[in-house]
Amino acid sequence: xxxxxxxxxxxxxxxxxxxxxxxxxxxxxxxxxxxxxxxxxxxxxxxxxxxxxxxxxxxxxxxxxxxxxxxxxxxxxxxxxxxxxxxxxxxxxxxxxxxxxxxxxxxxxxxxxxxxxxxxxxxxxxxxxxxxxxxxxxxxxxxxxxxxxxxxxxxxxxxxxxxxxxxxxxxxxxxxxxxxxxxxxxxxxxxxxxxxxxxxxxxxxxxxxxxxxxxxxxxxxxxxxxxxxxxxxxxxxxxxxxxxxxxxxxxxxxxxxxxxxxxxxxxxxxxxxxxxxxxxxxxxxxxxxxxxxxxxxxxxxxxxxxxxxxxxxxxxxxxxxxxxxxxxxxxxxxxxxxxxxxxxxxxxxxxxxxxxxxxxx
Amino acid sequence: xxxxxxxxxxxxxxxxxxxxxxxxxxxxxxxxxxxxxxxxxxxxxxxxxxxxxxxxxxxxxxxxxxxxxxxxxxxxxxxxxxxxxxxxxxxxxxxxxxxxxxxxxxxxxxxxxxxxxxxxxxxxxxxxxxxxxxxxxxxxxxxxxxxxxxxxxxxxxxxxxxxxxxxxxxxxxxxxxxxxxxxxxxxxxxxxxxxxxxxxxxxxxxxxxxxxxxxxxxxxxxxxxxxxxxxxxxxxxxxxxxxxxxxxxxxxxxxxxx
Numbered sequence: 001x002x003x004x005x006x007x008x009x010x011x012x013x014x015x016x017x018x019x020x021x022x023x024x025x026x027x028x029x030x031x032x033x034x035x036x037x038x039x040x041x042x043x044x045x046x047x048x049x050x051x052x053x054x055x056x057x058x059x060x061x062x063x064x065x066x067x068x069x070x071x072x073x074x075x076x077x078x079x080x081x082x083x084x085x086x087x088x089x090x091x092x093x094x095x096x097x098x099x100x101x102x103x104x105x106x107x108x109x110x111x112x113x114x115x116x117x118x119x120x121x122x123x124x125x126x127x128x129x130x131x132x133x134x135x136x137x138x139x140x141x142x143x144x145x146x147x148x149x150x151x152x153x154x155x156x157x158x159x160x161x162x163x164x165x166x167x168x169x170x171x172x173x174x175x176x177x178x179x180x181x182x183x184x185x186x187x188x189x190x191x192x193x194x195x196x197x198x199x200x201x202x203x204x205x206x207x208x209x210x211x212x213x214x215x216x217x218x219x220x221x222x223x224x225x226x227x228x229x230x231x232x233x234x235x236x237x238x239x240x241x242x243x244x245x246x247x248x249x250x251x252x253x254x255x256x257x258x259x260x261x262x263x264x265x266x267x268x269x270x271x272x273x274x275x276x277x278x279x280x281x282x283x284x285x286x287x288x289x290x291x292x293x294x295x296x297x298x299x300x301x302x303x304x305x306x307x308x309x310x311x312x313x314x315x316x317x318x319x320x321x322x323x324x325x326x327x328x329x330x331x332x333x334x335x336x337x338x339x340x341x342x343x344x345x346x347x348x349x350x351x352x353x354x355x356x357x358x359x360x361x
Numbered sequence: 362x363x364x365x366x367x368x369x370x371x372x373x374x375x376x377x378x379x380x381x382x383x384x385x386x387x388x389x390x391x392x393x394x395x396x397x398x399x400x401x402x403x404x405x406x407x408x409x410x411x412x413x414x415x416x417x418x419x420x421x422x423x424x425x426x427x428x429x430x431x432x433x434x435x436x437x438x439x440x441x442x443x444x445x446x447x448x449x450x451x452x453x454x455x456x457x458x459x460x461x462x463x464x465x466x467x468x469x470x471x472x473x474x475x476x477x478x479x480x481x482x483x484x485x486x487x488x489x490x491x492x493x494x495x496x497x498x499x500x501x502x503x504x505x506x507x508x509x510x511x512x513x514x515x516x517x518x519x520x521x522x523x524x525x526x527x528x529x530x531x532x533x534x535x536x537x538x539x540x541x542x543x544x545x546x547x548x549x550x551x552x553x554x555x556x557x558x559x560x561x562x563x564x565x566x567x568x569x570x571x572x573x574x575x576x577x578x579x580x581x582x583x584x585x586x587x588x589x590x591x592x593x594x595x596x597x598x599x600x601x602x603x604x605x606x607x608x609x610x611x612x613x614x615x616x617x618x619x
Contacts, residue, residue: 015477015487015525022483048525048557053490054483081556085490088498325506326461 004036010043013051029058032067042073056086122318129242144247152213153255160208160259161266168267172274185278192271193289198297201264205256206308210341214316217248218337221320222330245317249310256309257302300361304352311344371396371560377426379416386412388586392579399561399574404581410564411532418452418530451521452530457513459505465516466501472523491519495549511542528560535567547573580606
């Protein structure tokens with residue numbers, strides 16, 4: 001006959017007392033090798049789910065460490081509870097599959113490939129939908145488009161003006177310091193006019209649009225995806241691209257040039273302030289810019305802004321549509337929309353720089 | 362297991378007036394729930410079942426009225442007192458409301474991690490035991506997106522039970538479940554009531570489930586903005602003085618009765 005080790009429990013066995021008992025009693029169960037662990041529960045007045053889990057865990061622990069287990073004096077209803085919470089002898093069988101590194105690498109490569117294919121297909125779909133809307137302008141969802149244009153465009157005016165003004169101010173100030181050494185401060189106007197209208201205005205407006213609206217597009221569409229609203233559109237026979245993406249892209253293309261122009265003008269205003277403080281009259285500033293900046297410069301800036309608008313809106317919508325399941329997925333899409341939007345803008349800007357150089361614009 | 366009529370009620374709601382904006386949903390609702398009973402809130406669509414539940418569990422503050430849960434007034438309580446009352450209840454929401462970024466085990470562990478002193482191993486074992494009670498043994502490592510809607514509801518019940526509350530509120534537990542899963546869920550409810558003595562407040566309109574689990578039912582009505590009938594489902598089916606309530610419990614339509 002094997003020897004016995006008795007563990008007597010009294011009083012209430014709830015989450016609070018279980019927390020205090022757990023370590024010592026489990027150690028007693030582990031030490032019961034070759035012995036019988038007897039839990040005397042005749043003094044237990046109350047036992048909840050945590051207490052029952054403790055009793056079940058003691059049994060499992062005693063038996064896996066080669067001992068035996070006996071539960072004495074527990075009320076019948078509580079005994080049923082312990083049996084209910086005890087893990088099945090076979091233990092968990094259906095845990096998630098653990099994959100080897102090679103399988104995970106392969107899966108990641110396939111995912112990347114599928115992502116690229118999806119991206120190309122999406123670009124095609126958006127292009128087709130835009131072409132279709134150009135041929136049938138009456139089919140554009142004007143109300144949605146106007147609403148997006150208002151939120152993405154008019155809503156962005158204060159920040160665009162503020163950032164543009166400060167940018168111009170800083171640029172003029174920083175430019176004036178080295179130029180002063182050559183008595184060339186007067187050319188601050190040339191520097192500012194060209195860089196703001198051709199490069200920084202469109203770039204800044206597009207980056208601000210990505211942060212404000214590209215992220216919002218991804219979050220809106222992503223939440224719709226999670227709520228199965230995109231599925232509902234599809235089963236109604238409506239094309240999600242035409243319904244959700246086109247109004248956003250059209251709105252973005254419309255507002256970004258205006259925002260770019262506003263950024264540039266605010267920048268020039270900021271620059272003018274520095275120019276005046278250097279002792280030059282405002283008319284010199286205006287004349288130098290008029291001399292330096294050609295209409296082609298302004299038009300190329302606006303053209304770039306339109307392309308940036310398409311990129312920001314399309315990437316935001318794409319990331320929204322690619323959203324997975326759950327709240328976390330919406331957060332990931334939003335982040336991804338901003339990051340890919342800014343990368344897209346930088347790439348496009350680089351391509352424009354090369355093309356304009358080759359064409360001599 | 363019928364409740365003892367002389368026992369102190371575990372929930373007491375008095376003169377609850379609540380609504381949205383300027384629209385009144387309830388105008389003076391009062392009821393009591395006895396310890397260890399399965400109490401069902403019933404009513405047609407739009408009668409405010411879920412709104413009543415949210416007022417009782419303190420998610421919404423009613424315009425007027427009081428609500429005592431296990432001796433504490435949830436309407437008046439603030440701060441630590443309020444949190445103490447909330448720790449004594451568990452709630453299962455209609456859609457489960459599991460945290461999508463966590464596994465089922467982590468979902469059930471979360472309240473224990475935040476509110477108890479249990480060692481890690483104990484939390485794992487207790488959380489696993491809760492999942493076993495609701496029939497999800499073996500699915501501890503899954504995230505909510507990987508399991509079915511019925512399983513998500515059961516996991517949500519397991520999470521609601523994490524701290525072994527004395528009262529569980531279930532909002533439409535069987536909606537969207539197949540009859541077998543729904544019946545299994547009913548068995549789980551009865552088992553928890555009988556073994557752990559948990560009091561259940563269930564919002565549902567699944568008649569089969571009501572007949573099986575309900576000790577007492579209150580019937581809400583959109584027109585009168587209050588409770589029109591109270592009693593066991595069998596009593597309401599056979600003896601309620603309001604004809605449409607009797608028809609409701611017999612699953613009859615108006616034209617069939619006429």
